[in-house]
Amino acid sequence: MGVGISFLIGLKAATLFSIFTFMNNLGFKWFAIPFLYASLISFLVSIASHPSINLPMLLGKGSDGVFPIWSLIIFSPYLYFVRAFSALRRLRSGEAPYSEICEGVYVGGWPFSPDKLPPGNPAVIDCTCELPRKTELSGHAYLCIPTWDTRSPQPAEIESAVKWACRKRAQNSPIFIHCAYGHGRSVAVTCALLVALGVAEDWKNAEKLIKERRPYIRMNALHRKALEEWSKFRLSSPKRNDEIGLGSVILSSPSERS
Structure with a gap:
């Protein structure tokens, strides 16, 4: 069985961390920090979504389908990314x-x-x-x-x-x-x-x-x-x-x- 989302989000985490390292080495420390945070959140999601752990409650989605404020703040790099990606993918598919x-x-x-x-x-x-x-x-x-x-x-x-x-x-x-x-x-x-x-x-x-x-x-x-x-x-x-x-x-x- 493939690791699916775990691999993809883990790859995203590695890419974001590479961008942080590159910008930090160029001296753009403050501009690099958001990339570091986004990479850490992506890494956490990749771990929590692995089949051996499988912890969807990490994101805090309520029984009414609404995300609490703390979740929207902490996991914003992931939550808003998947919303944008989902909308774009569905627009391009025409399904x-x-x-x-x-x-x-x-x-x-x-x-x-x-x-x-x-x-x-x-x-x-x-x-x-x-x-x-x-x-x-x-x-x-x-x-x-x-x-x-x-x-x-x-x-x-x-x-x-x-x-x-x-x-x-x-x-x-x-x-x-x-x-x-x-x-x-x-x-x-x-x-x-x-x-x-x-x-x-x-x-x-x-x-x-x-x-x-x-x-x-x-x-x-x-x-x-x-x-x-x-x-x-x-x-x-x-x-x-x-x-x-x-x-x-x-x-x-x-x-x-x-």
């Missing part, structure tokens, strides 16, 4: 912000504005730990599963998201599952939901169905491993389900639990 996989189930990228949301006042499952829930979208039912880019939600988190989404579908509410681009984290959760809704026989068939509707998806080994474990988890006894601890998923409010 649709979301795709309807089956009736009432959508998967897509970060909805940074209301026009990026599917129609029908959808309930939103947010699989990112690095992107905020925009205030103008606060009227939607919301569930946050904070996950690093290129990583996967844990099997118990996937199961809780699936149960939450099934309750919303039973109330005829559309479901929108998103990550940064609608290619990995959100697709893993959508695969599980399609199985739970009876649309697909298993997650592998669900992946094929999603790819037909959204061709650029690309789940990695971590996503597939989590789905394999989730599949076994669903066949386990209710007692086993309790032991795994479904409460690890963050819900937006107590009222959303019903």
Whole structure:
């Protein structure tokens, strides 16, 4: 399994530190300091996002999808970089912000504005730990599963998201599952939901169905491993389900639990 974001952000940290060293050697000490700070933050993120550590709570994203002030200040070099990078990448790709996989189930990228949301006042499952829930979208039912880019939600988190989404579908509410681009984290959760809704026989068939509707998806080994474990988890006894601890998923409010 590749290290994904850990390697990329680690490379960014090394580049920023090289710029700091270069500018510092030229005598531009005060101008170099921001590059040193940004490199340290990038290094910290690369460590926290490694599969062996996997600590998305480092960034402090709340259950309502909002970042506290301390997080915006401390992690600003990373948080604002990924927002700008995400917007630029989506602009250049020309890909649709979301795709309807089956009736009432959508998967897509970060909805940074209301026009990026599917129609029908959808309930939103947010699989990112690095992107905020925009205030103008606060009227939607919301569930946050904070996950690093290129990583996967844990099997118990996937199961809780699936149960939450099934309750919303039973109330005829559309479901929108998103990550940064609608290619990995959100697709893993959508695969599980399609199985739970009876649309697909298993997650592998669900992946094929999603790819037909959204061709650029690309789940990695971590996503597939989590789905394999989730599949076994669903066949386990209710007692086993309790032991795994479904409460690890963050819900937006107590009222959303019903």
